[in-house]
Amino acid sequence: MAGIRLAPEDPELSSQQSRGAVVSDLISDDERSVAADSWSIKSEYGSTLDDDQRQTDAADALSAANFPPAPSSDYSSDKEEVEAEEAVQSMLGLQSYWDSAYADELTNFREHGHAGEVWFGADVMELVASWTKGLCIDISHGQLPNHVDDTKSELVDQGDKYLSTWSVLDIGTGNGLLLQELAKQGFSHLTGTDYSEGAVQLARSLADRDGFANINFLVDDVLETKLERQFQLVMDKGTLDAIGLHPDGPVKRCSSSF
Structure with a gap:
């Protein structure tokens, strides 16, 4: 029976992949949230920047800290936007x-x-x-x-x-x-x-x-x-x-x- 020869393992590449997996596992969603929240910049009177700007700043912060990007999601934000709008409507009437x-x-x-x-x-x-x-x-x-x-x-x-x-x-x-x-x-x-x-x-x-x-x-x-x-x-x-x-x-x- 013919034998199967495996390609020689590259020790350096294997070590890098292993370290990357460990870093990815150690960084939790909570840490990502903390990093993103730290970039929720407020104006002089406390009004926050628009959502697009906050997301851009948070992504830059995560990138600068060498955090792996958060996984993409198919969840639509339409529901969140509607709920936020309803909350504002309720507050403005109180x-x-x-x-x-x-x-x-x-x-x-x-x-x-x-x-x-x-x-x-x-x-x-x-x-x-x-x-x-x-x-x-x-x-x-x-x-x-x-x-x-x-x-x-x-x-x-x-x-x-x-x-x-x-x-x-x-x-x-x-x-x-x-x-x-x-x-x-x-x-x-x-x-x-x-x-x-x-x-x-x-x-x-x-x-x-x-x-x-x-x-x-x-x-x-x-x-x-x-x-x-x-x-x-x-x-x-x-x-x-x-x-x-x-x-x-x-x-x-x-x-x-x-």
Whole structure:
């Protein structure tokens, strides 16, 4: 019977393969997770980088540490993304979320003088305030909204005369910057409410600092409002969204009275 001759074993190659197997076995998923988490970089105010950037940084860190790459998986991340989105939606509808958010913004104001987030951006806020001014002037003059005639420019020039009679309520006022913009347009009877006490504290502090101490701010939940007076103009820039994002959103939407 013919014999089978095996190729001579390369001692160096065999040793390298053996060491590689040992290193691979010793590095656990937990160690990979720790290395990746160490590269979850946060911004000045604690917001994390986007997922793609975090994954890139984590891969670079693993590579630099000579860690073998994590095994590929066929598991779809769609479920995780949906669950994360649902969690955000639930949080944005909870008062505890806004209390925490405005506590941070109030701290940033006290320590750095920052006004906080301008919803939809400063340009949009100015545009909304300007449009609101024109609308209220038209209504005060007995015109239908969007009606245009030769007296339009004259009415805008004399806007303060008309706007001084308007009482304005901004529900979910947050930092109150929209009311400051309305005050710049000529409105004088301005009230802002929010169910987060931190938001009201921040709005008052900003108004005092910026020279709008005449703006009135109150802690009030629009769904259980304790306000007894009526307003000619009620504004909302995100409160309905927050109500809809509450876990009991459909019920709360039906009970809202504005």
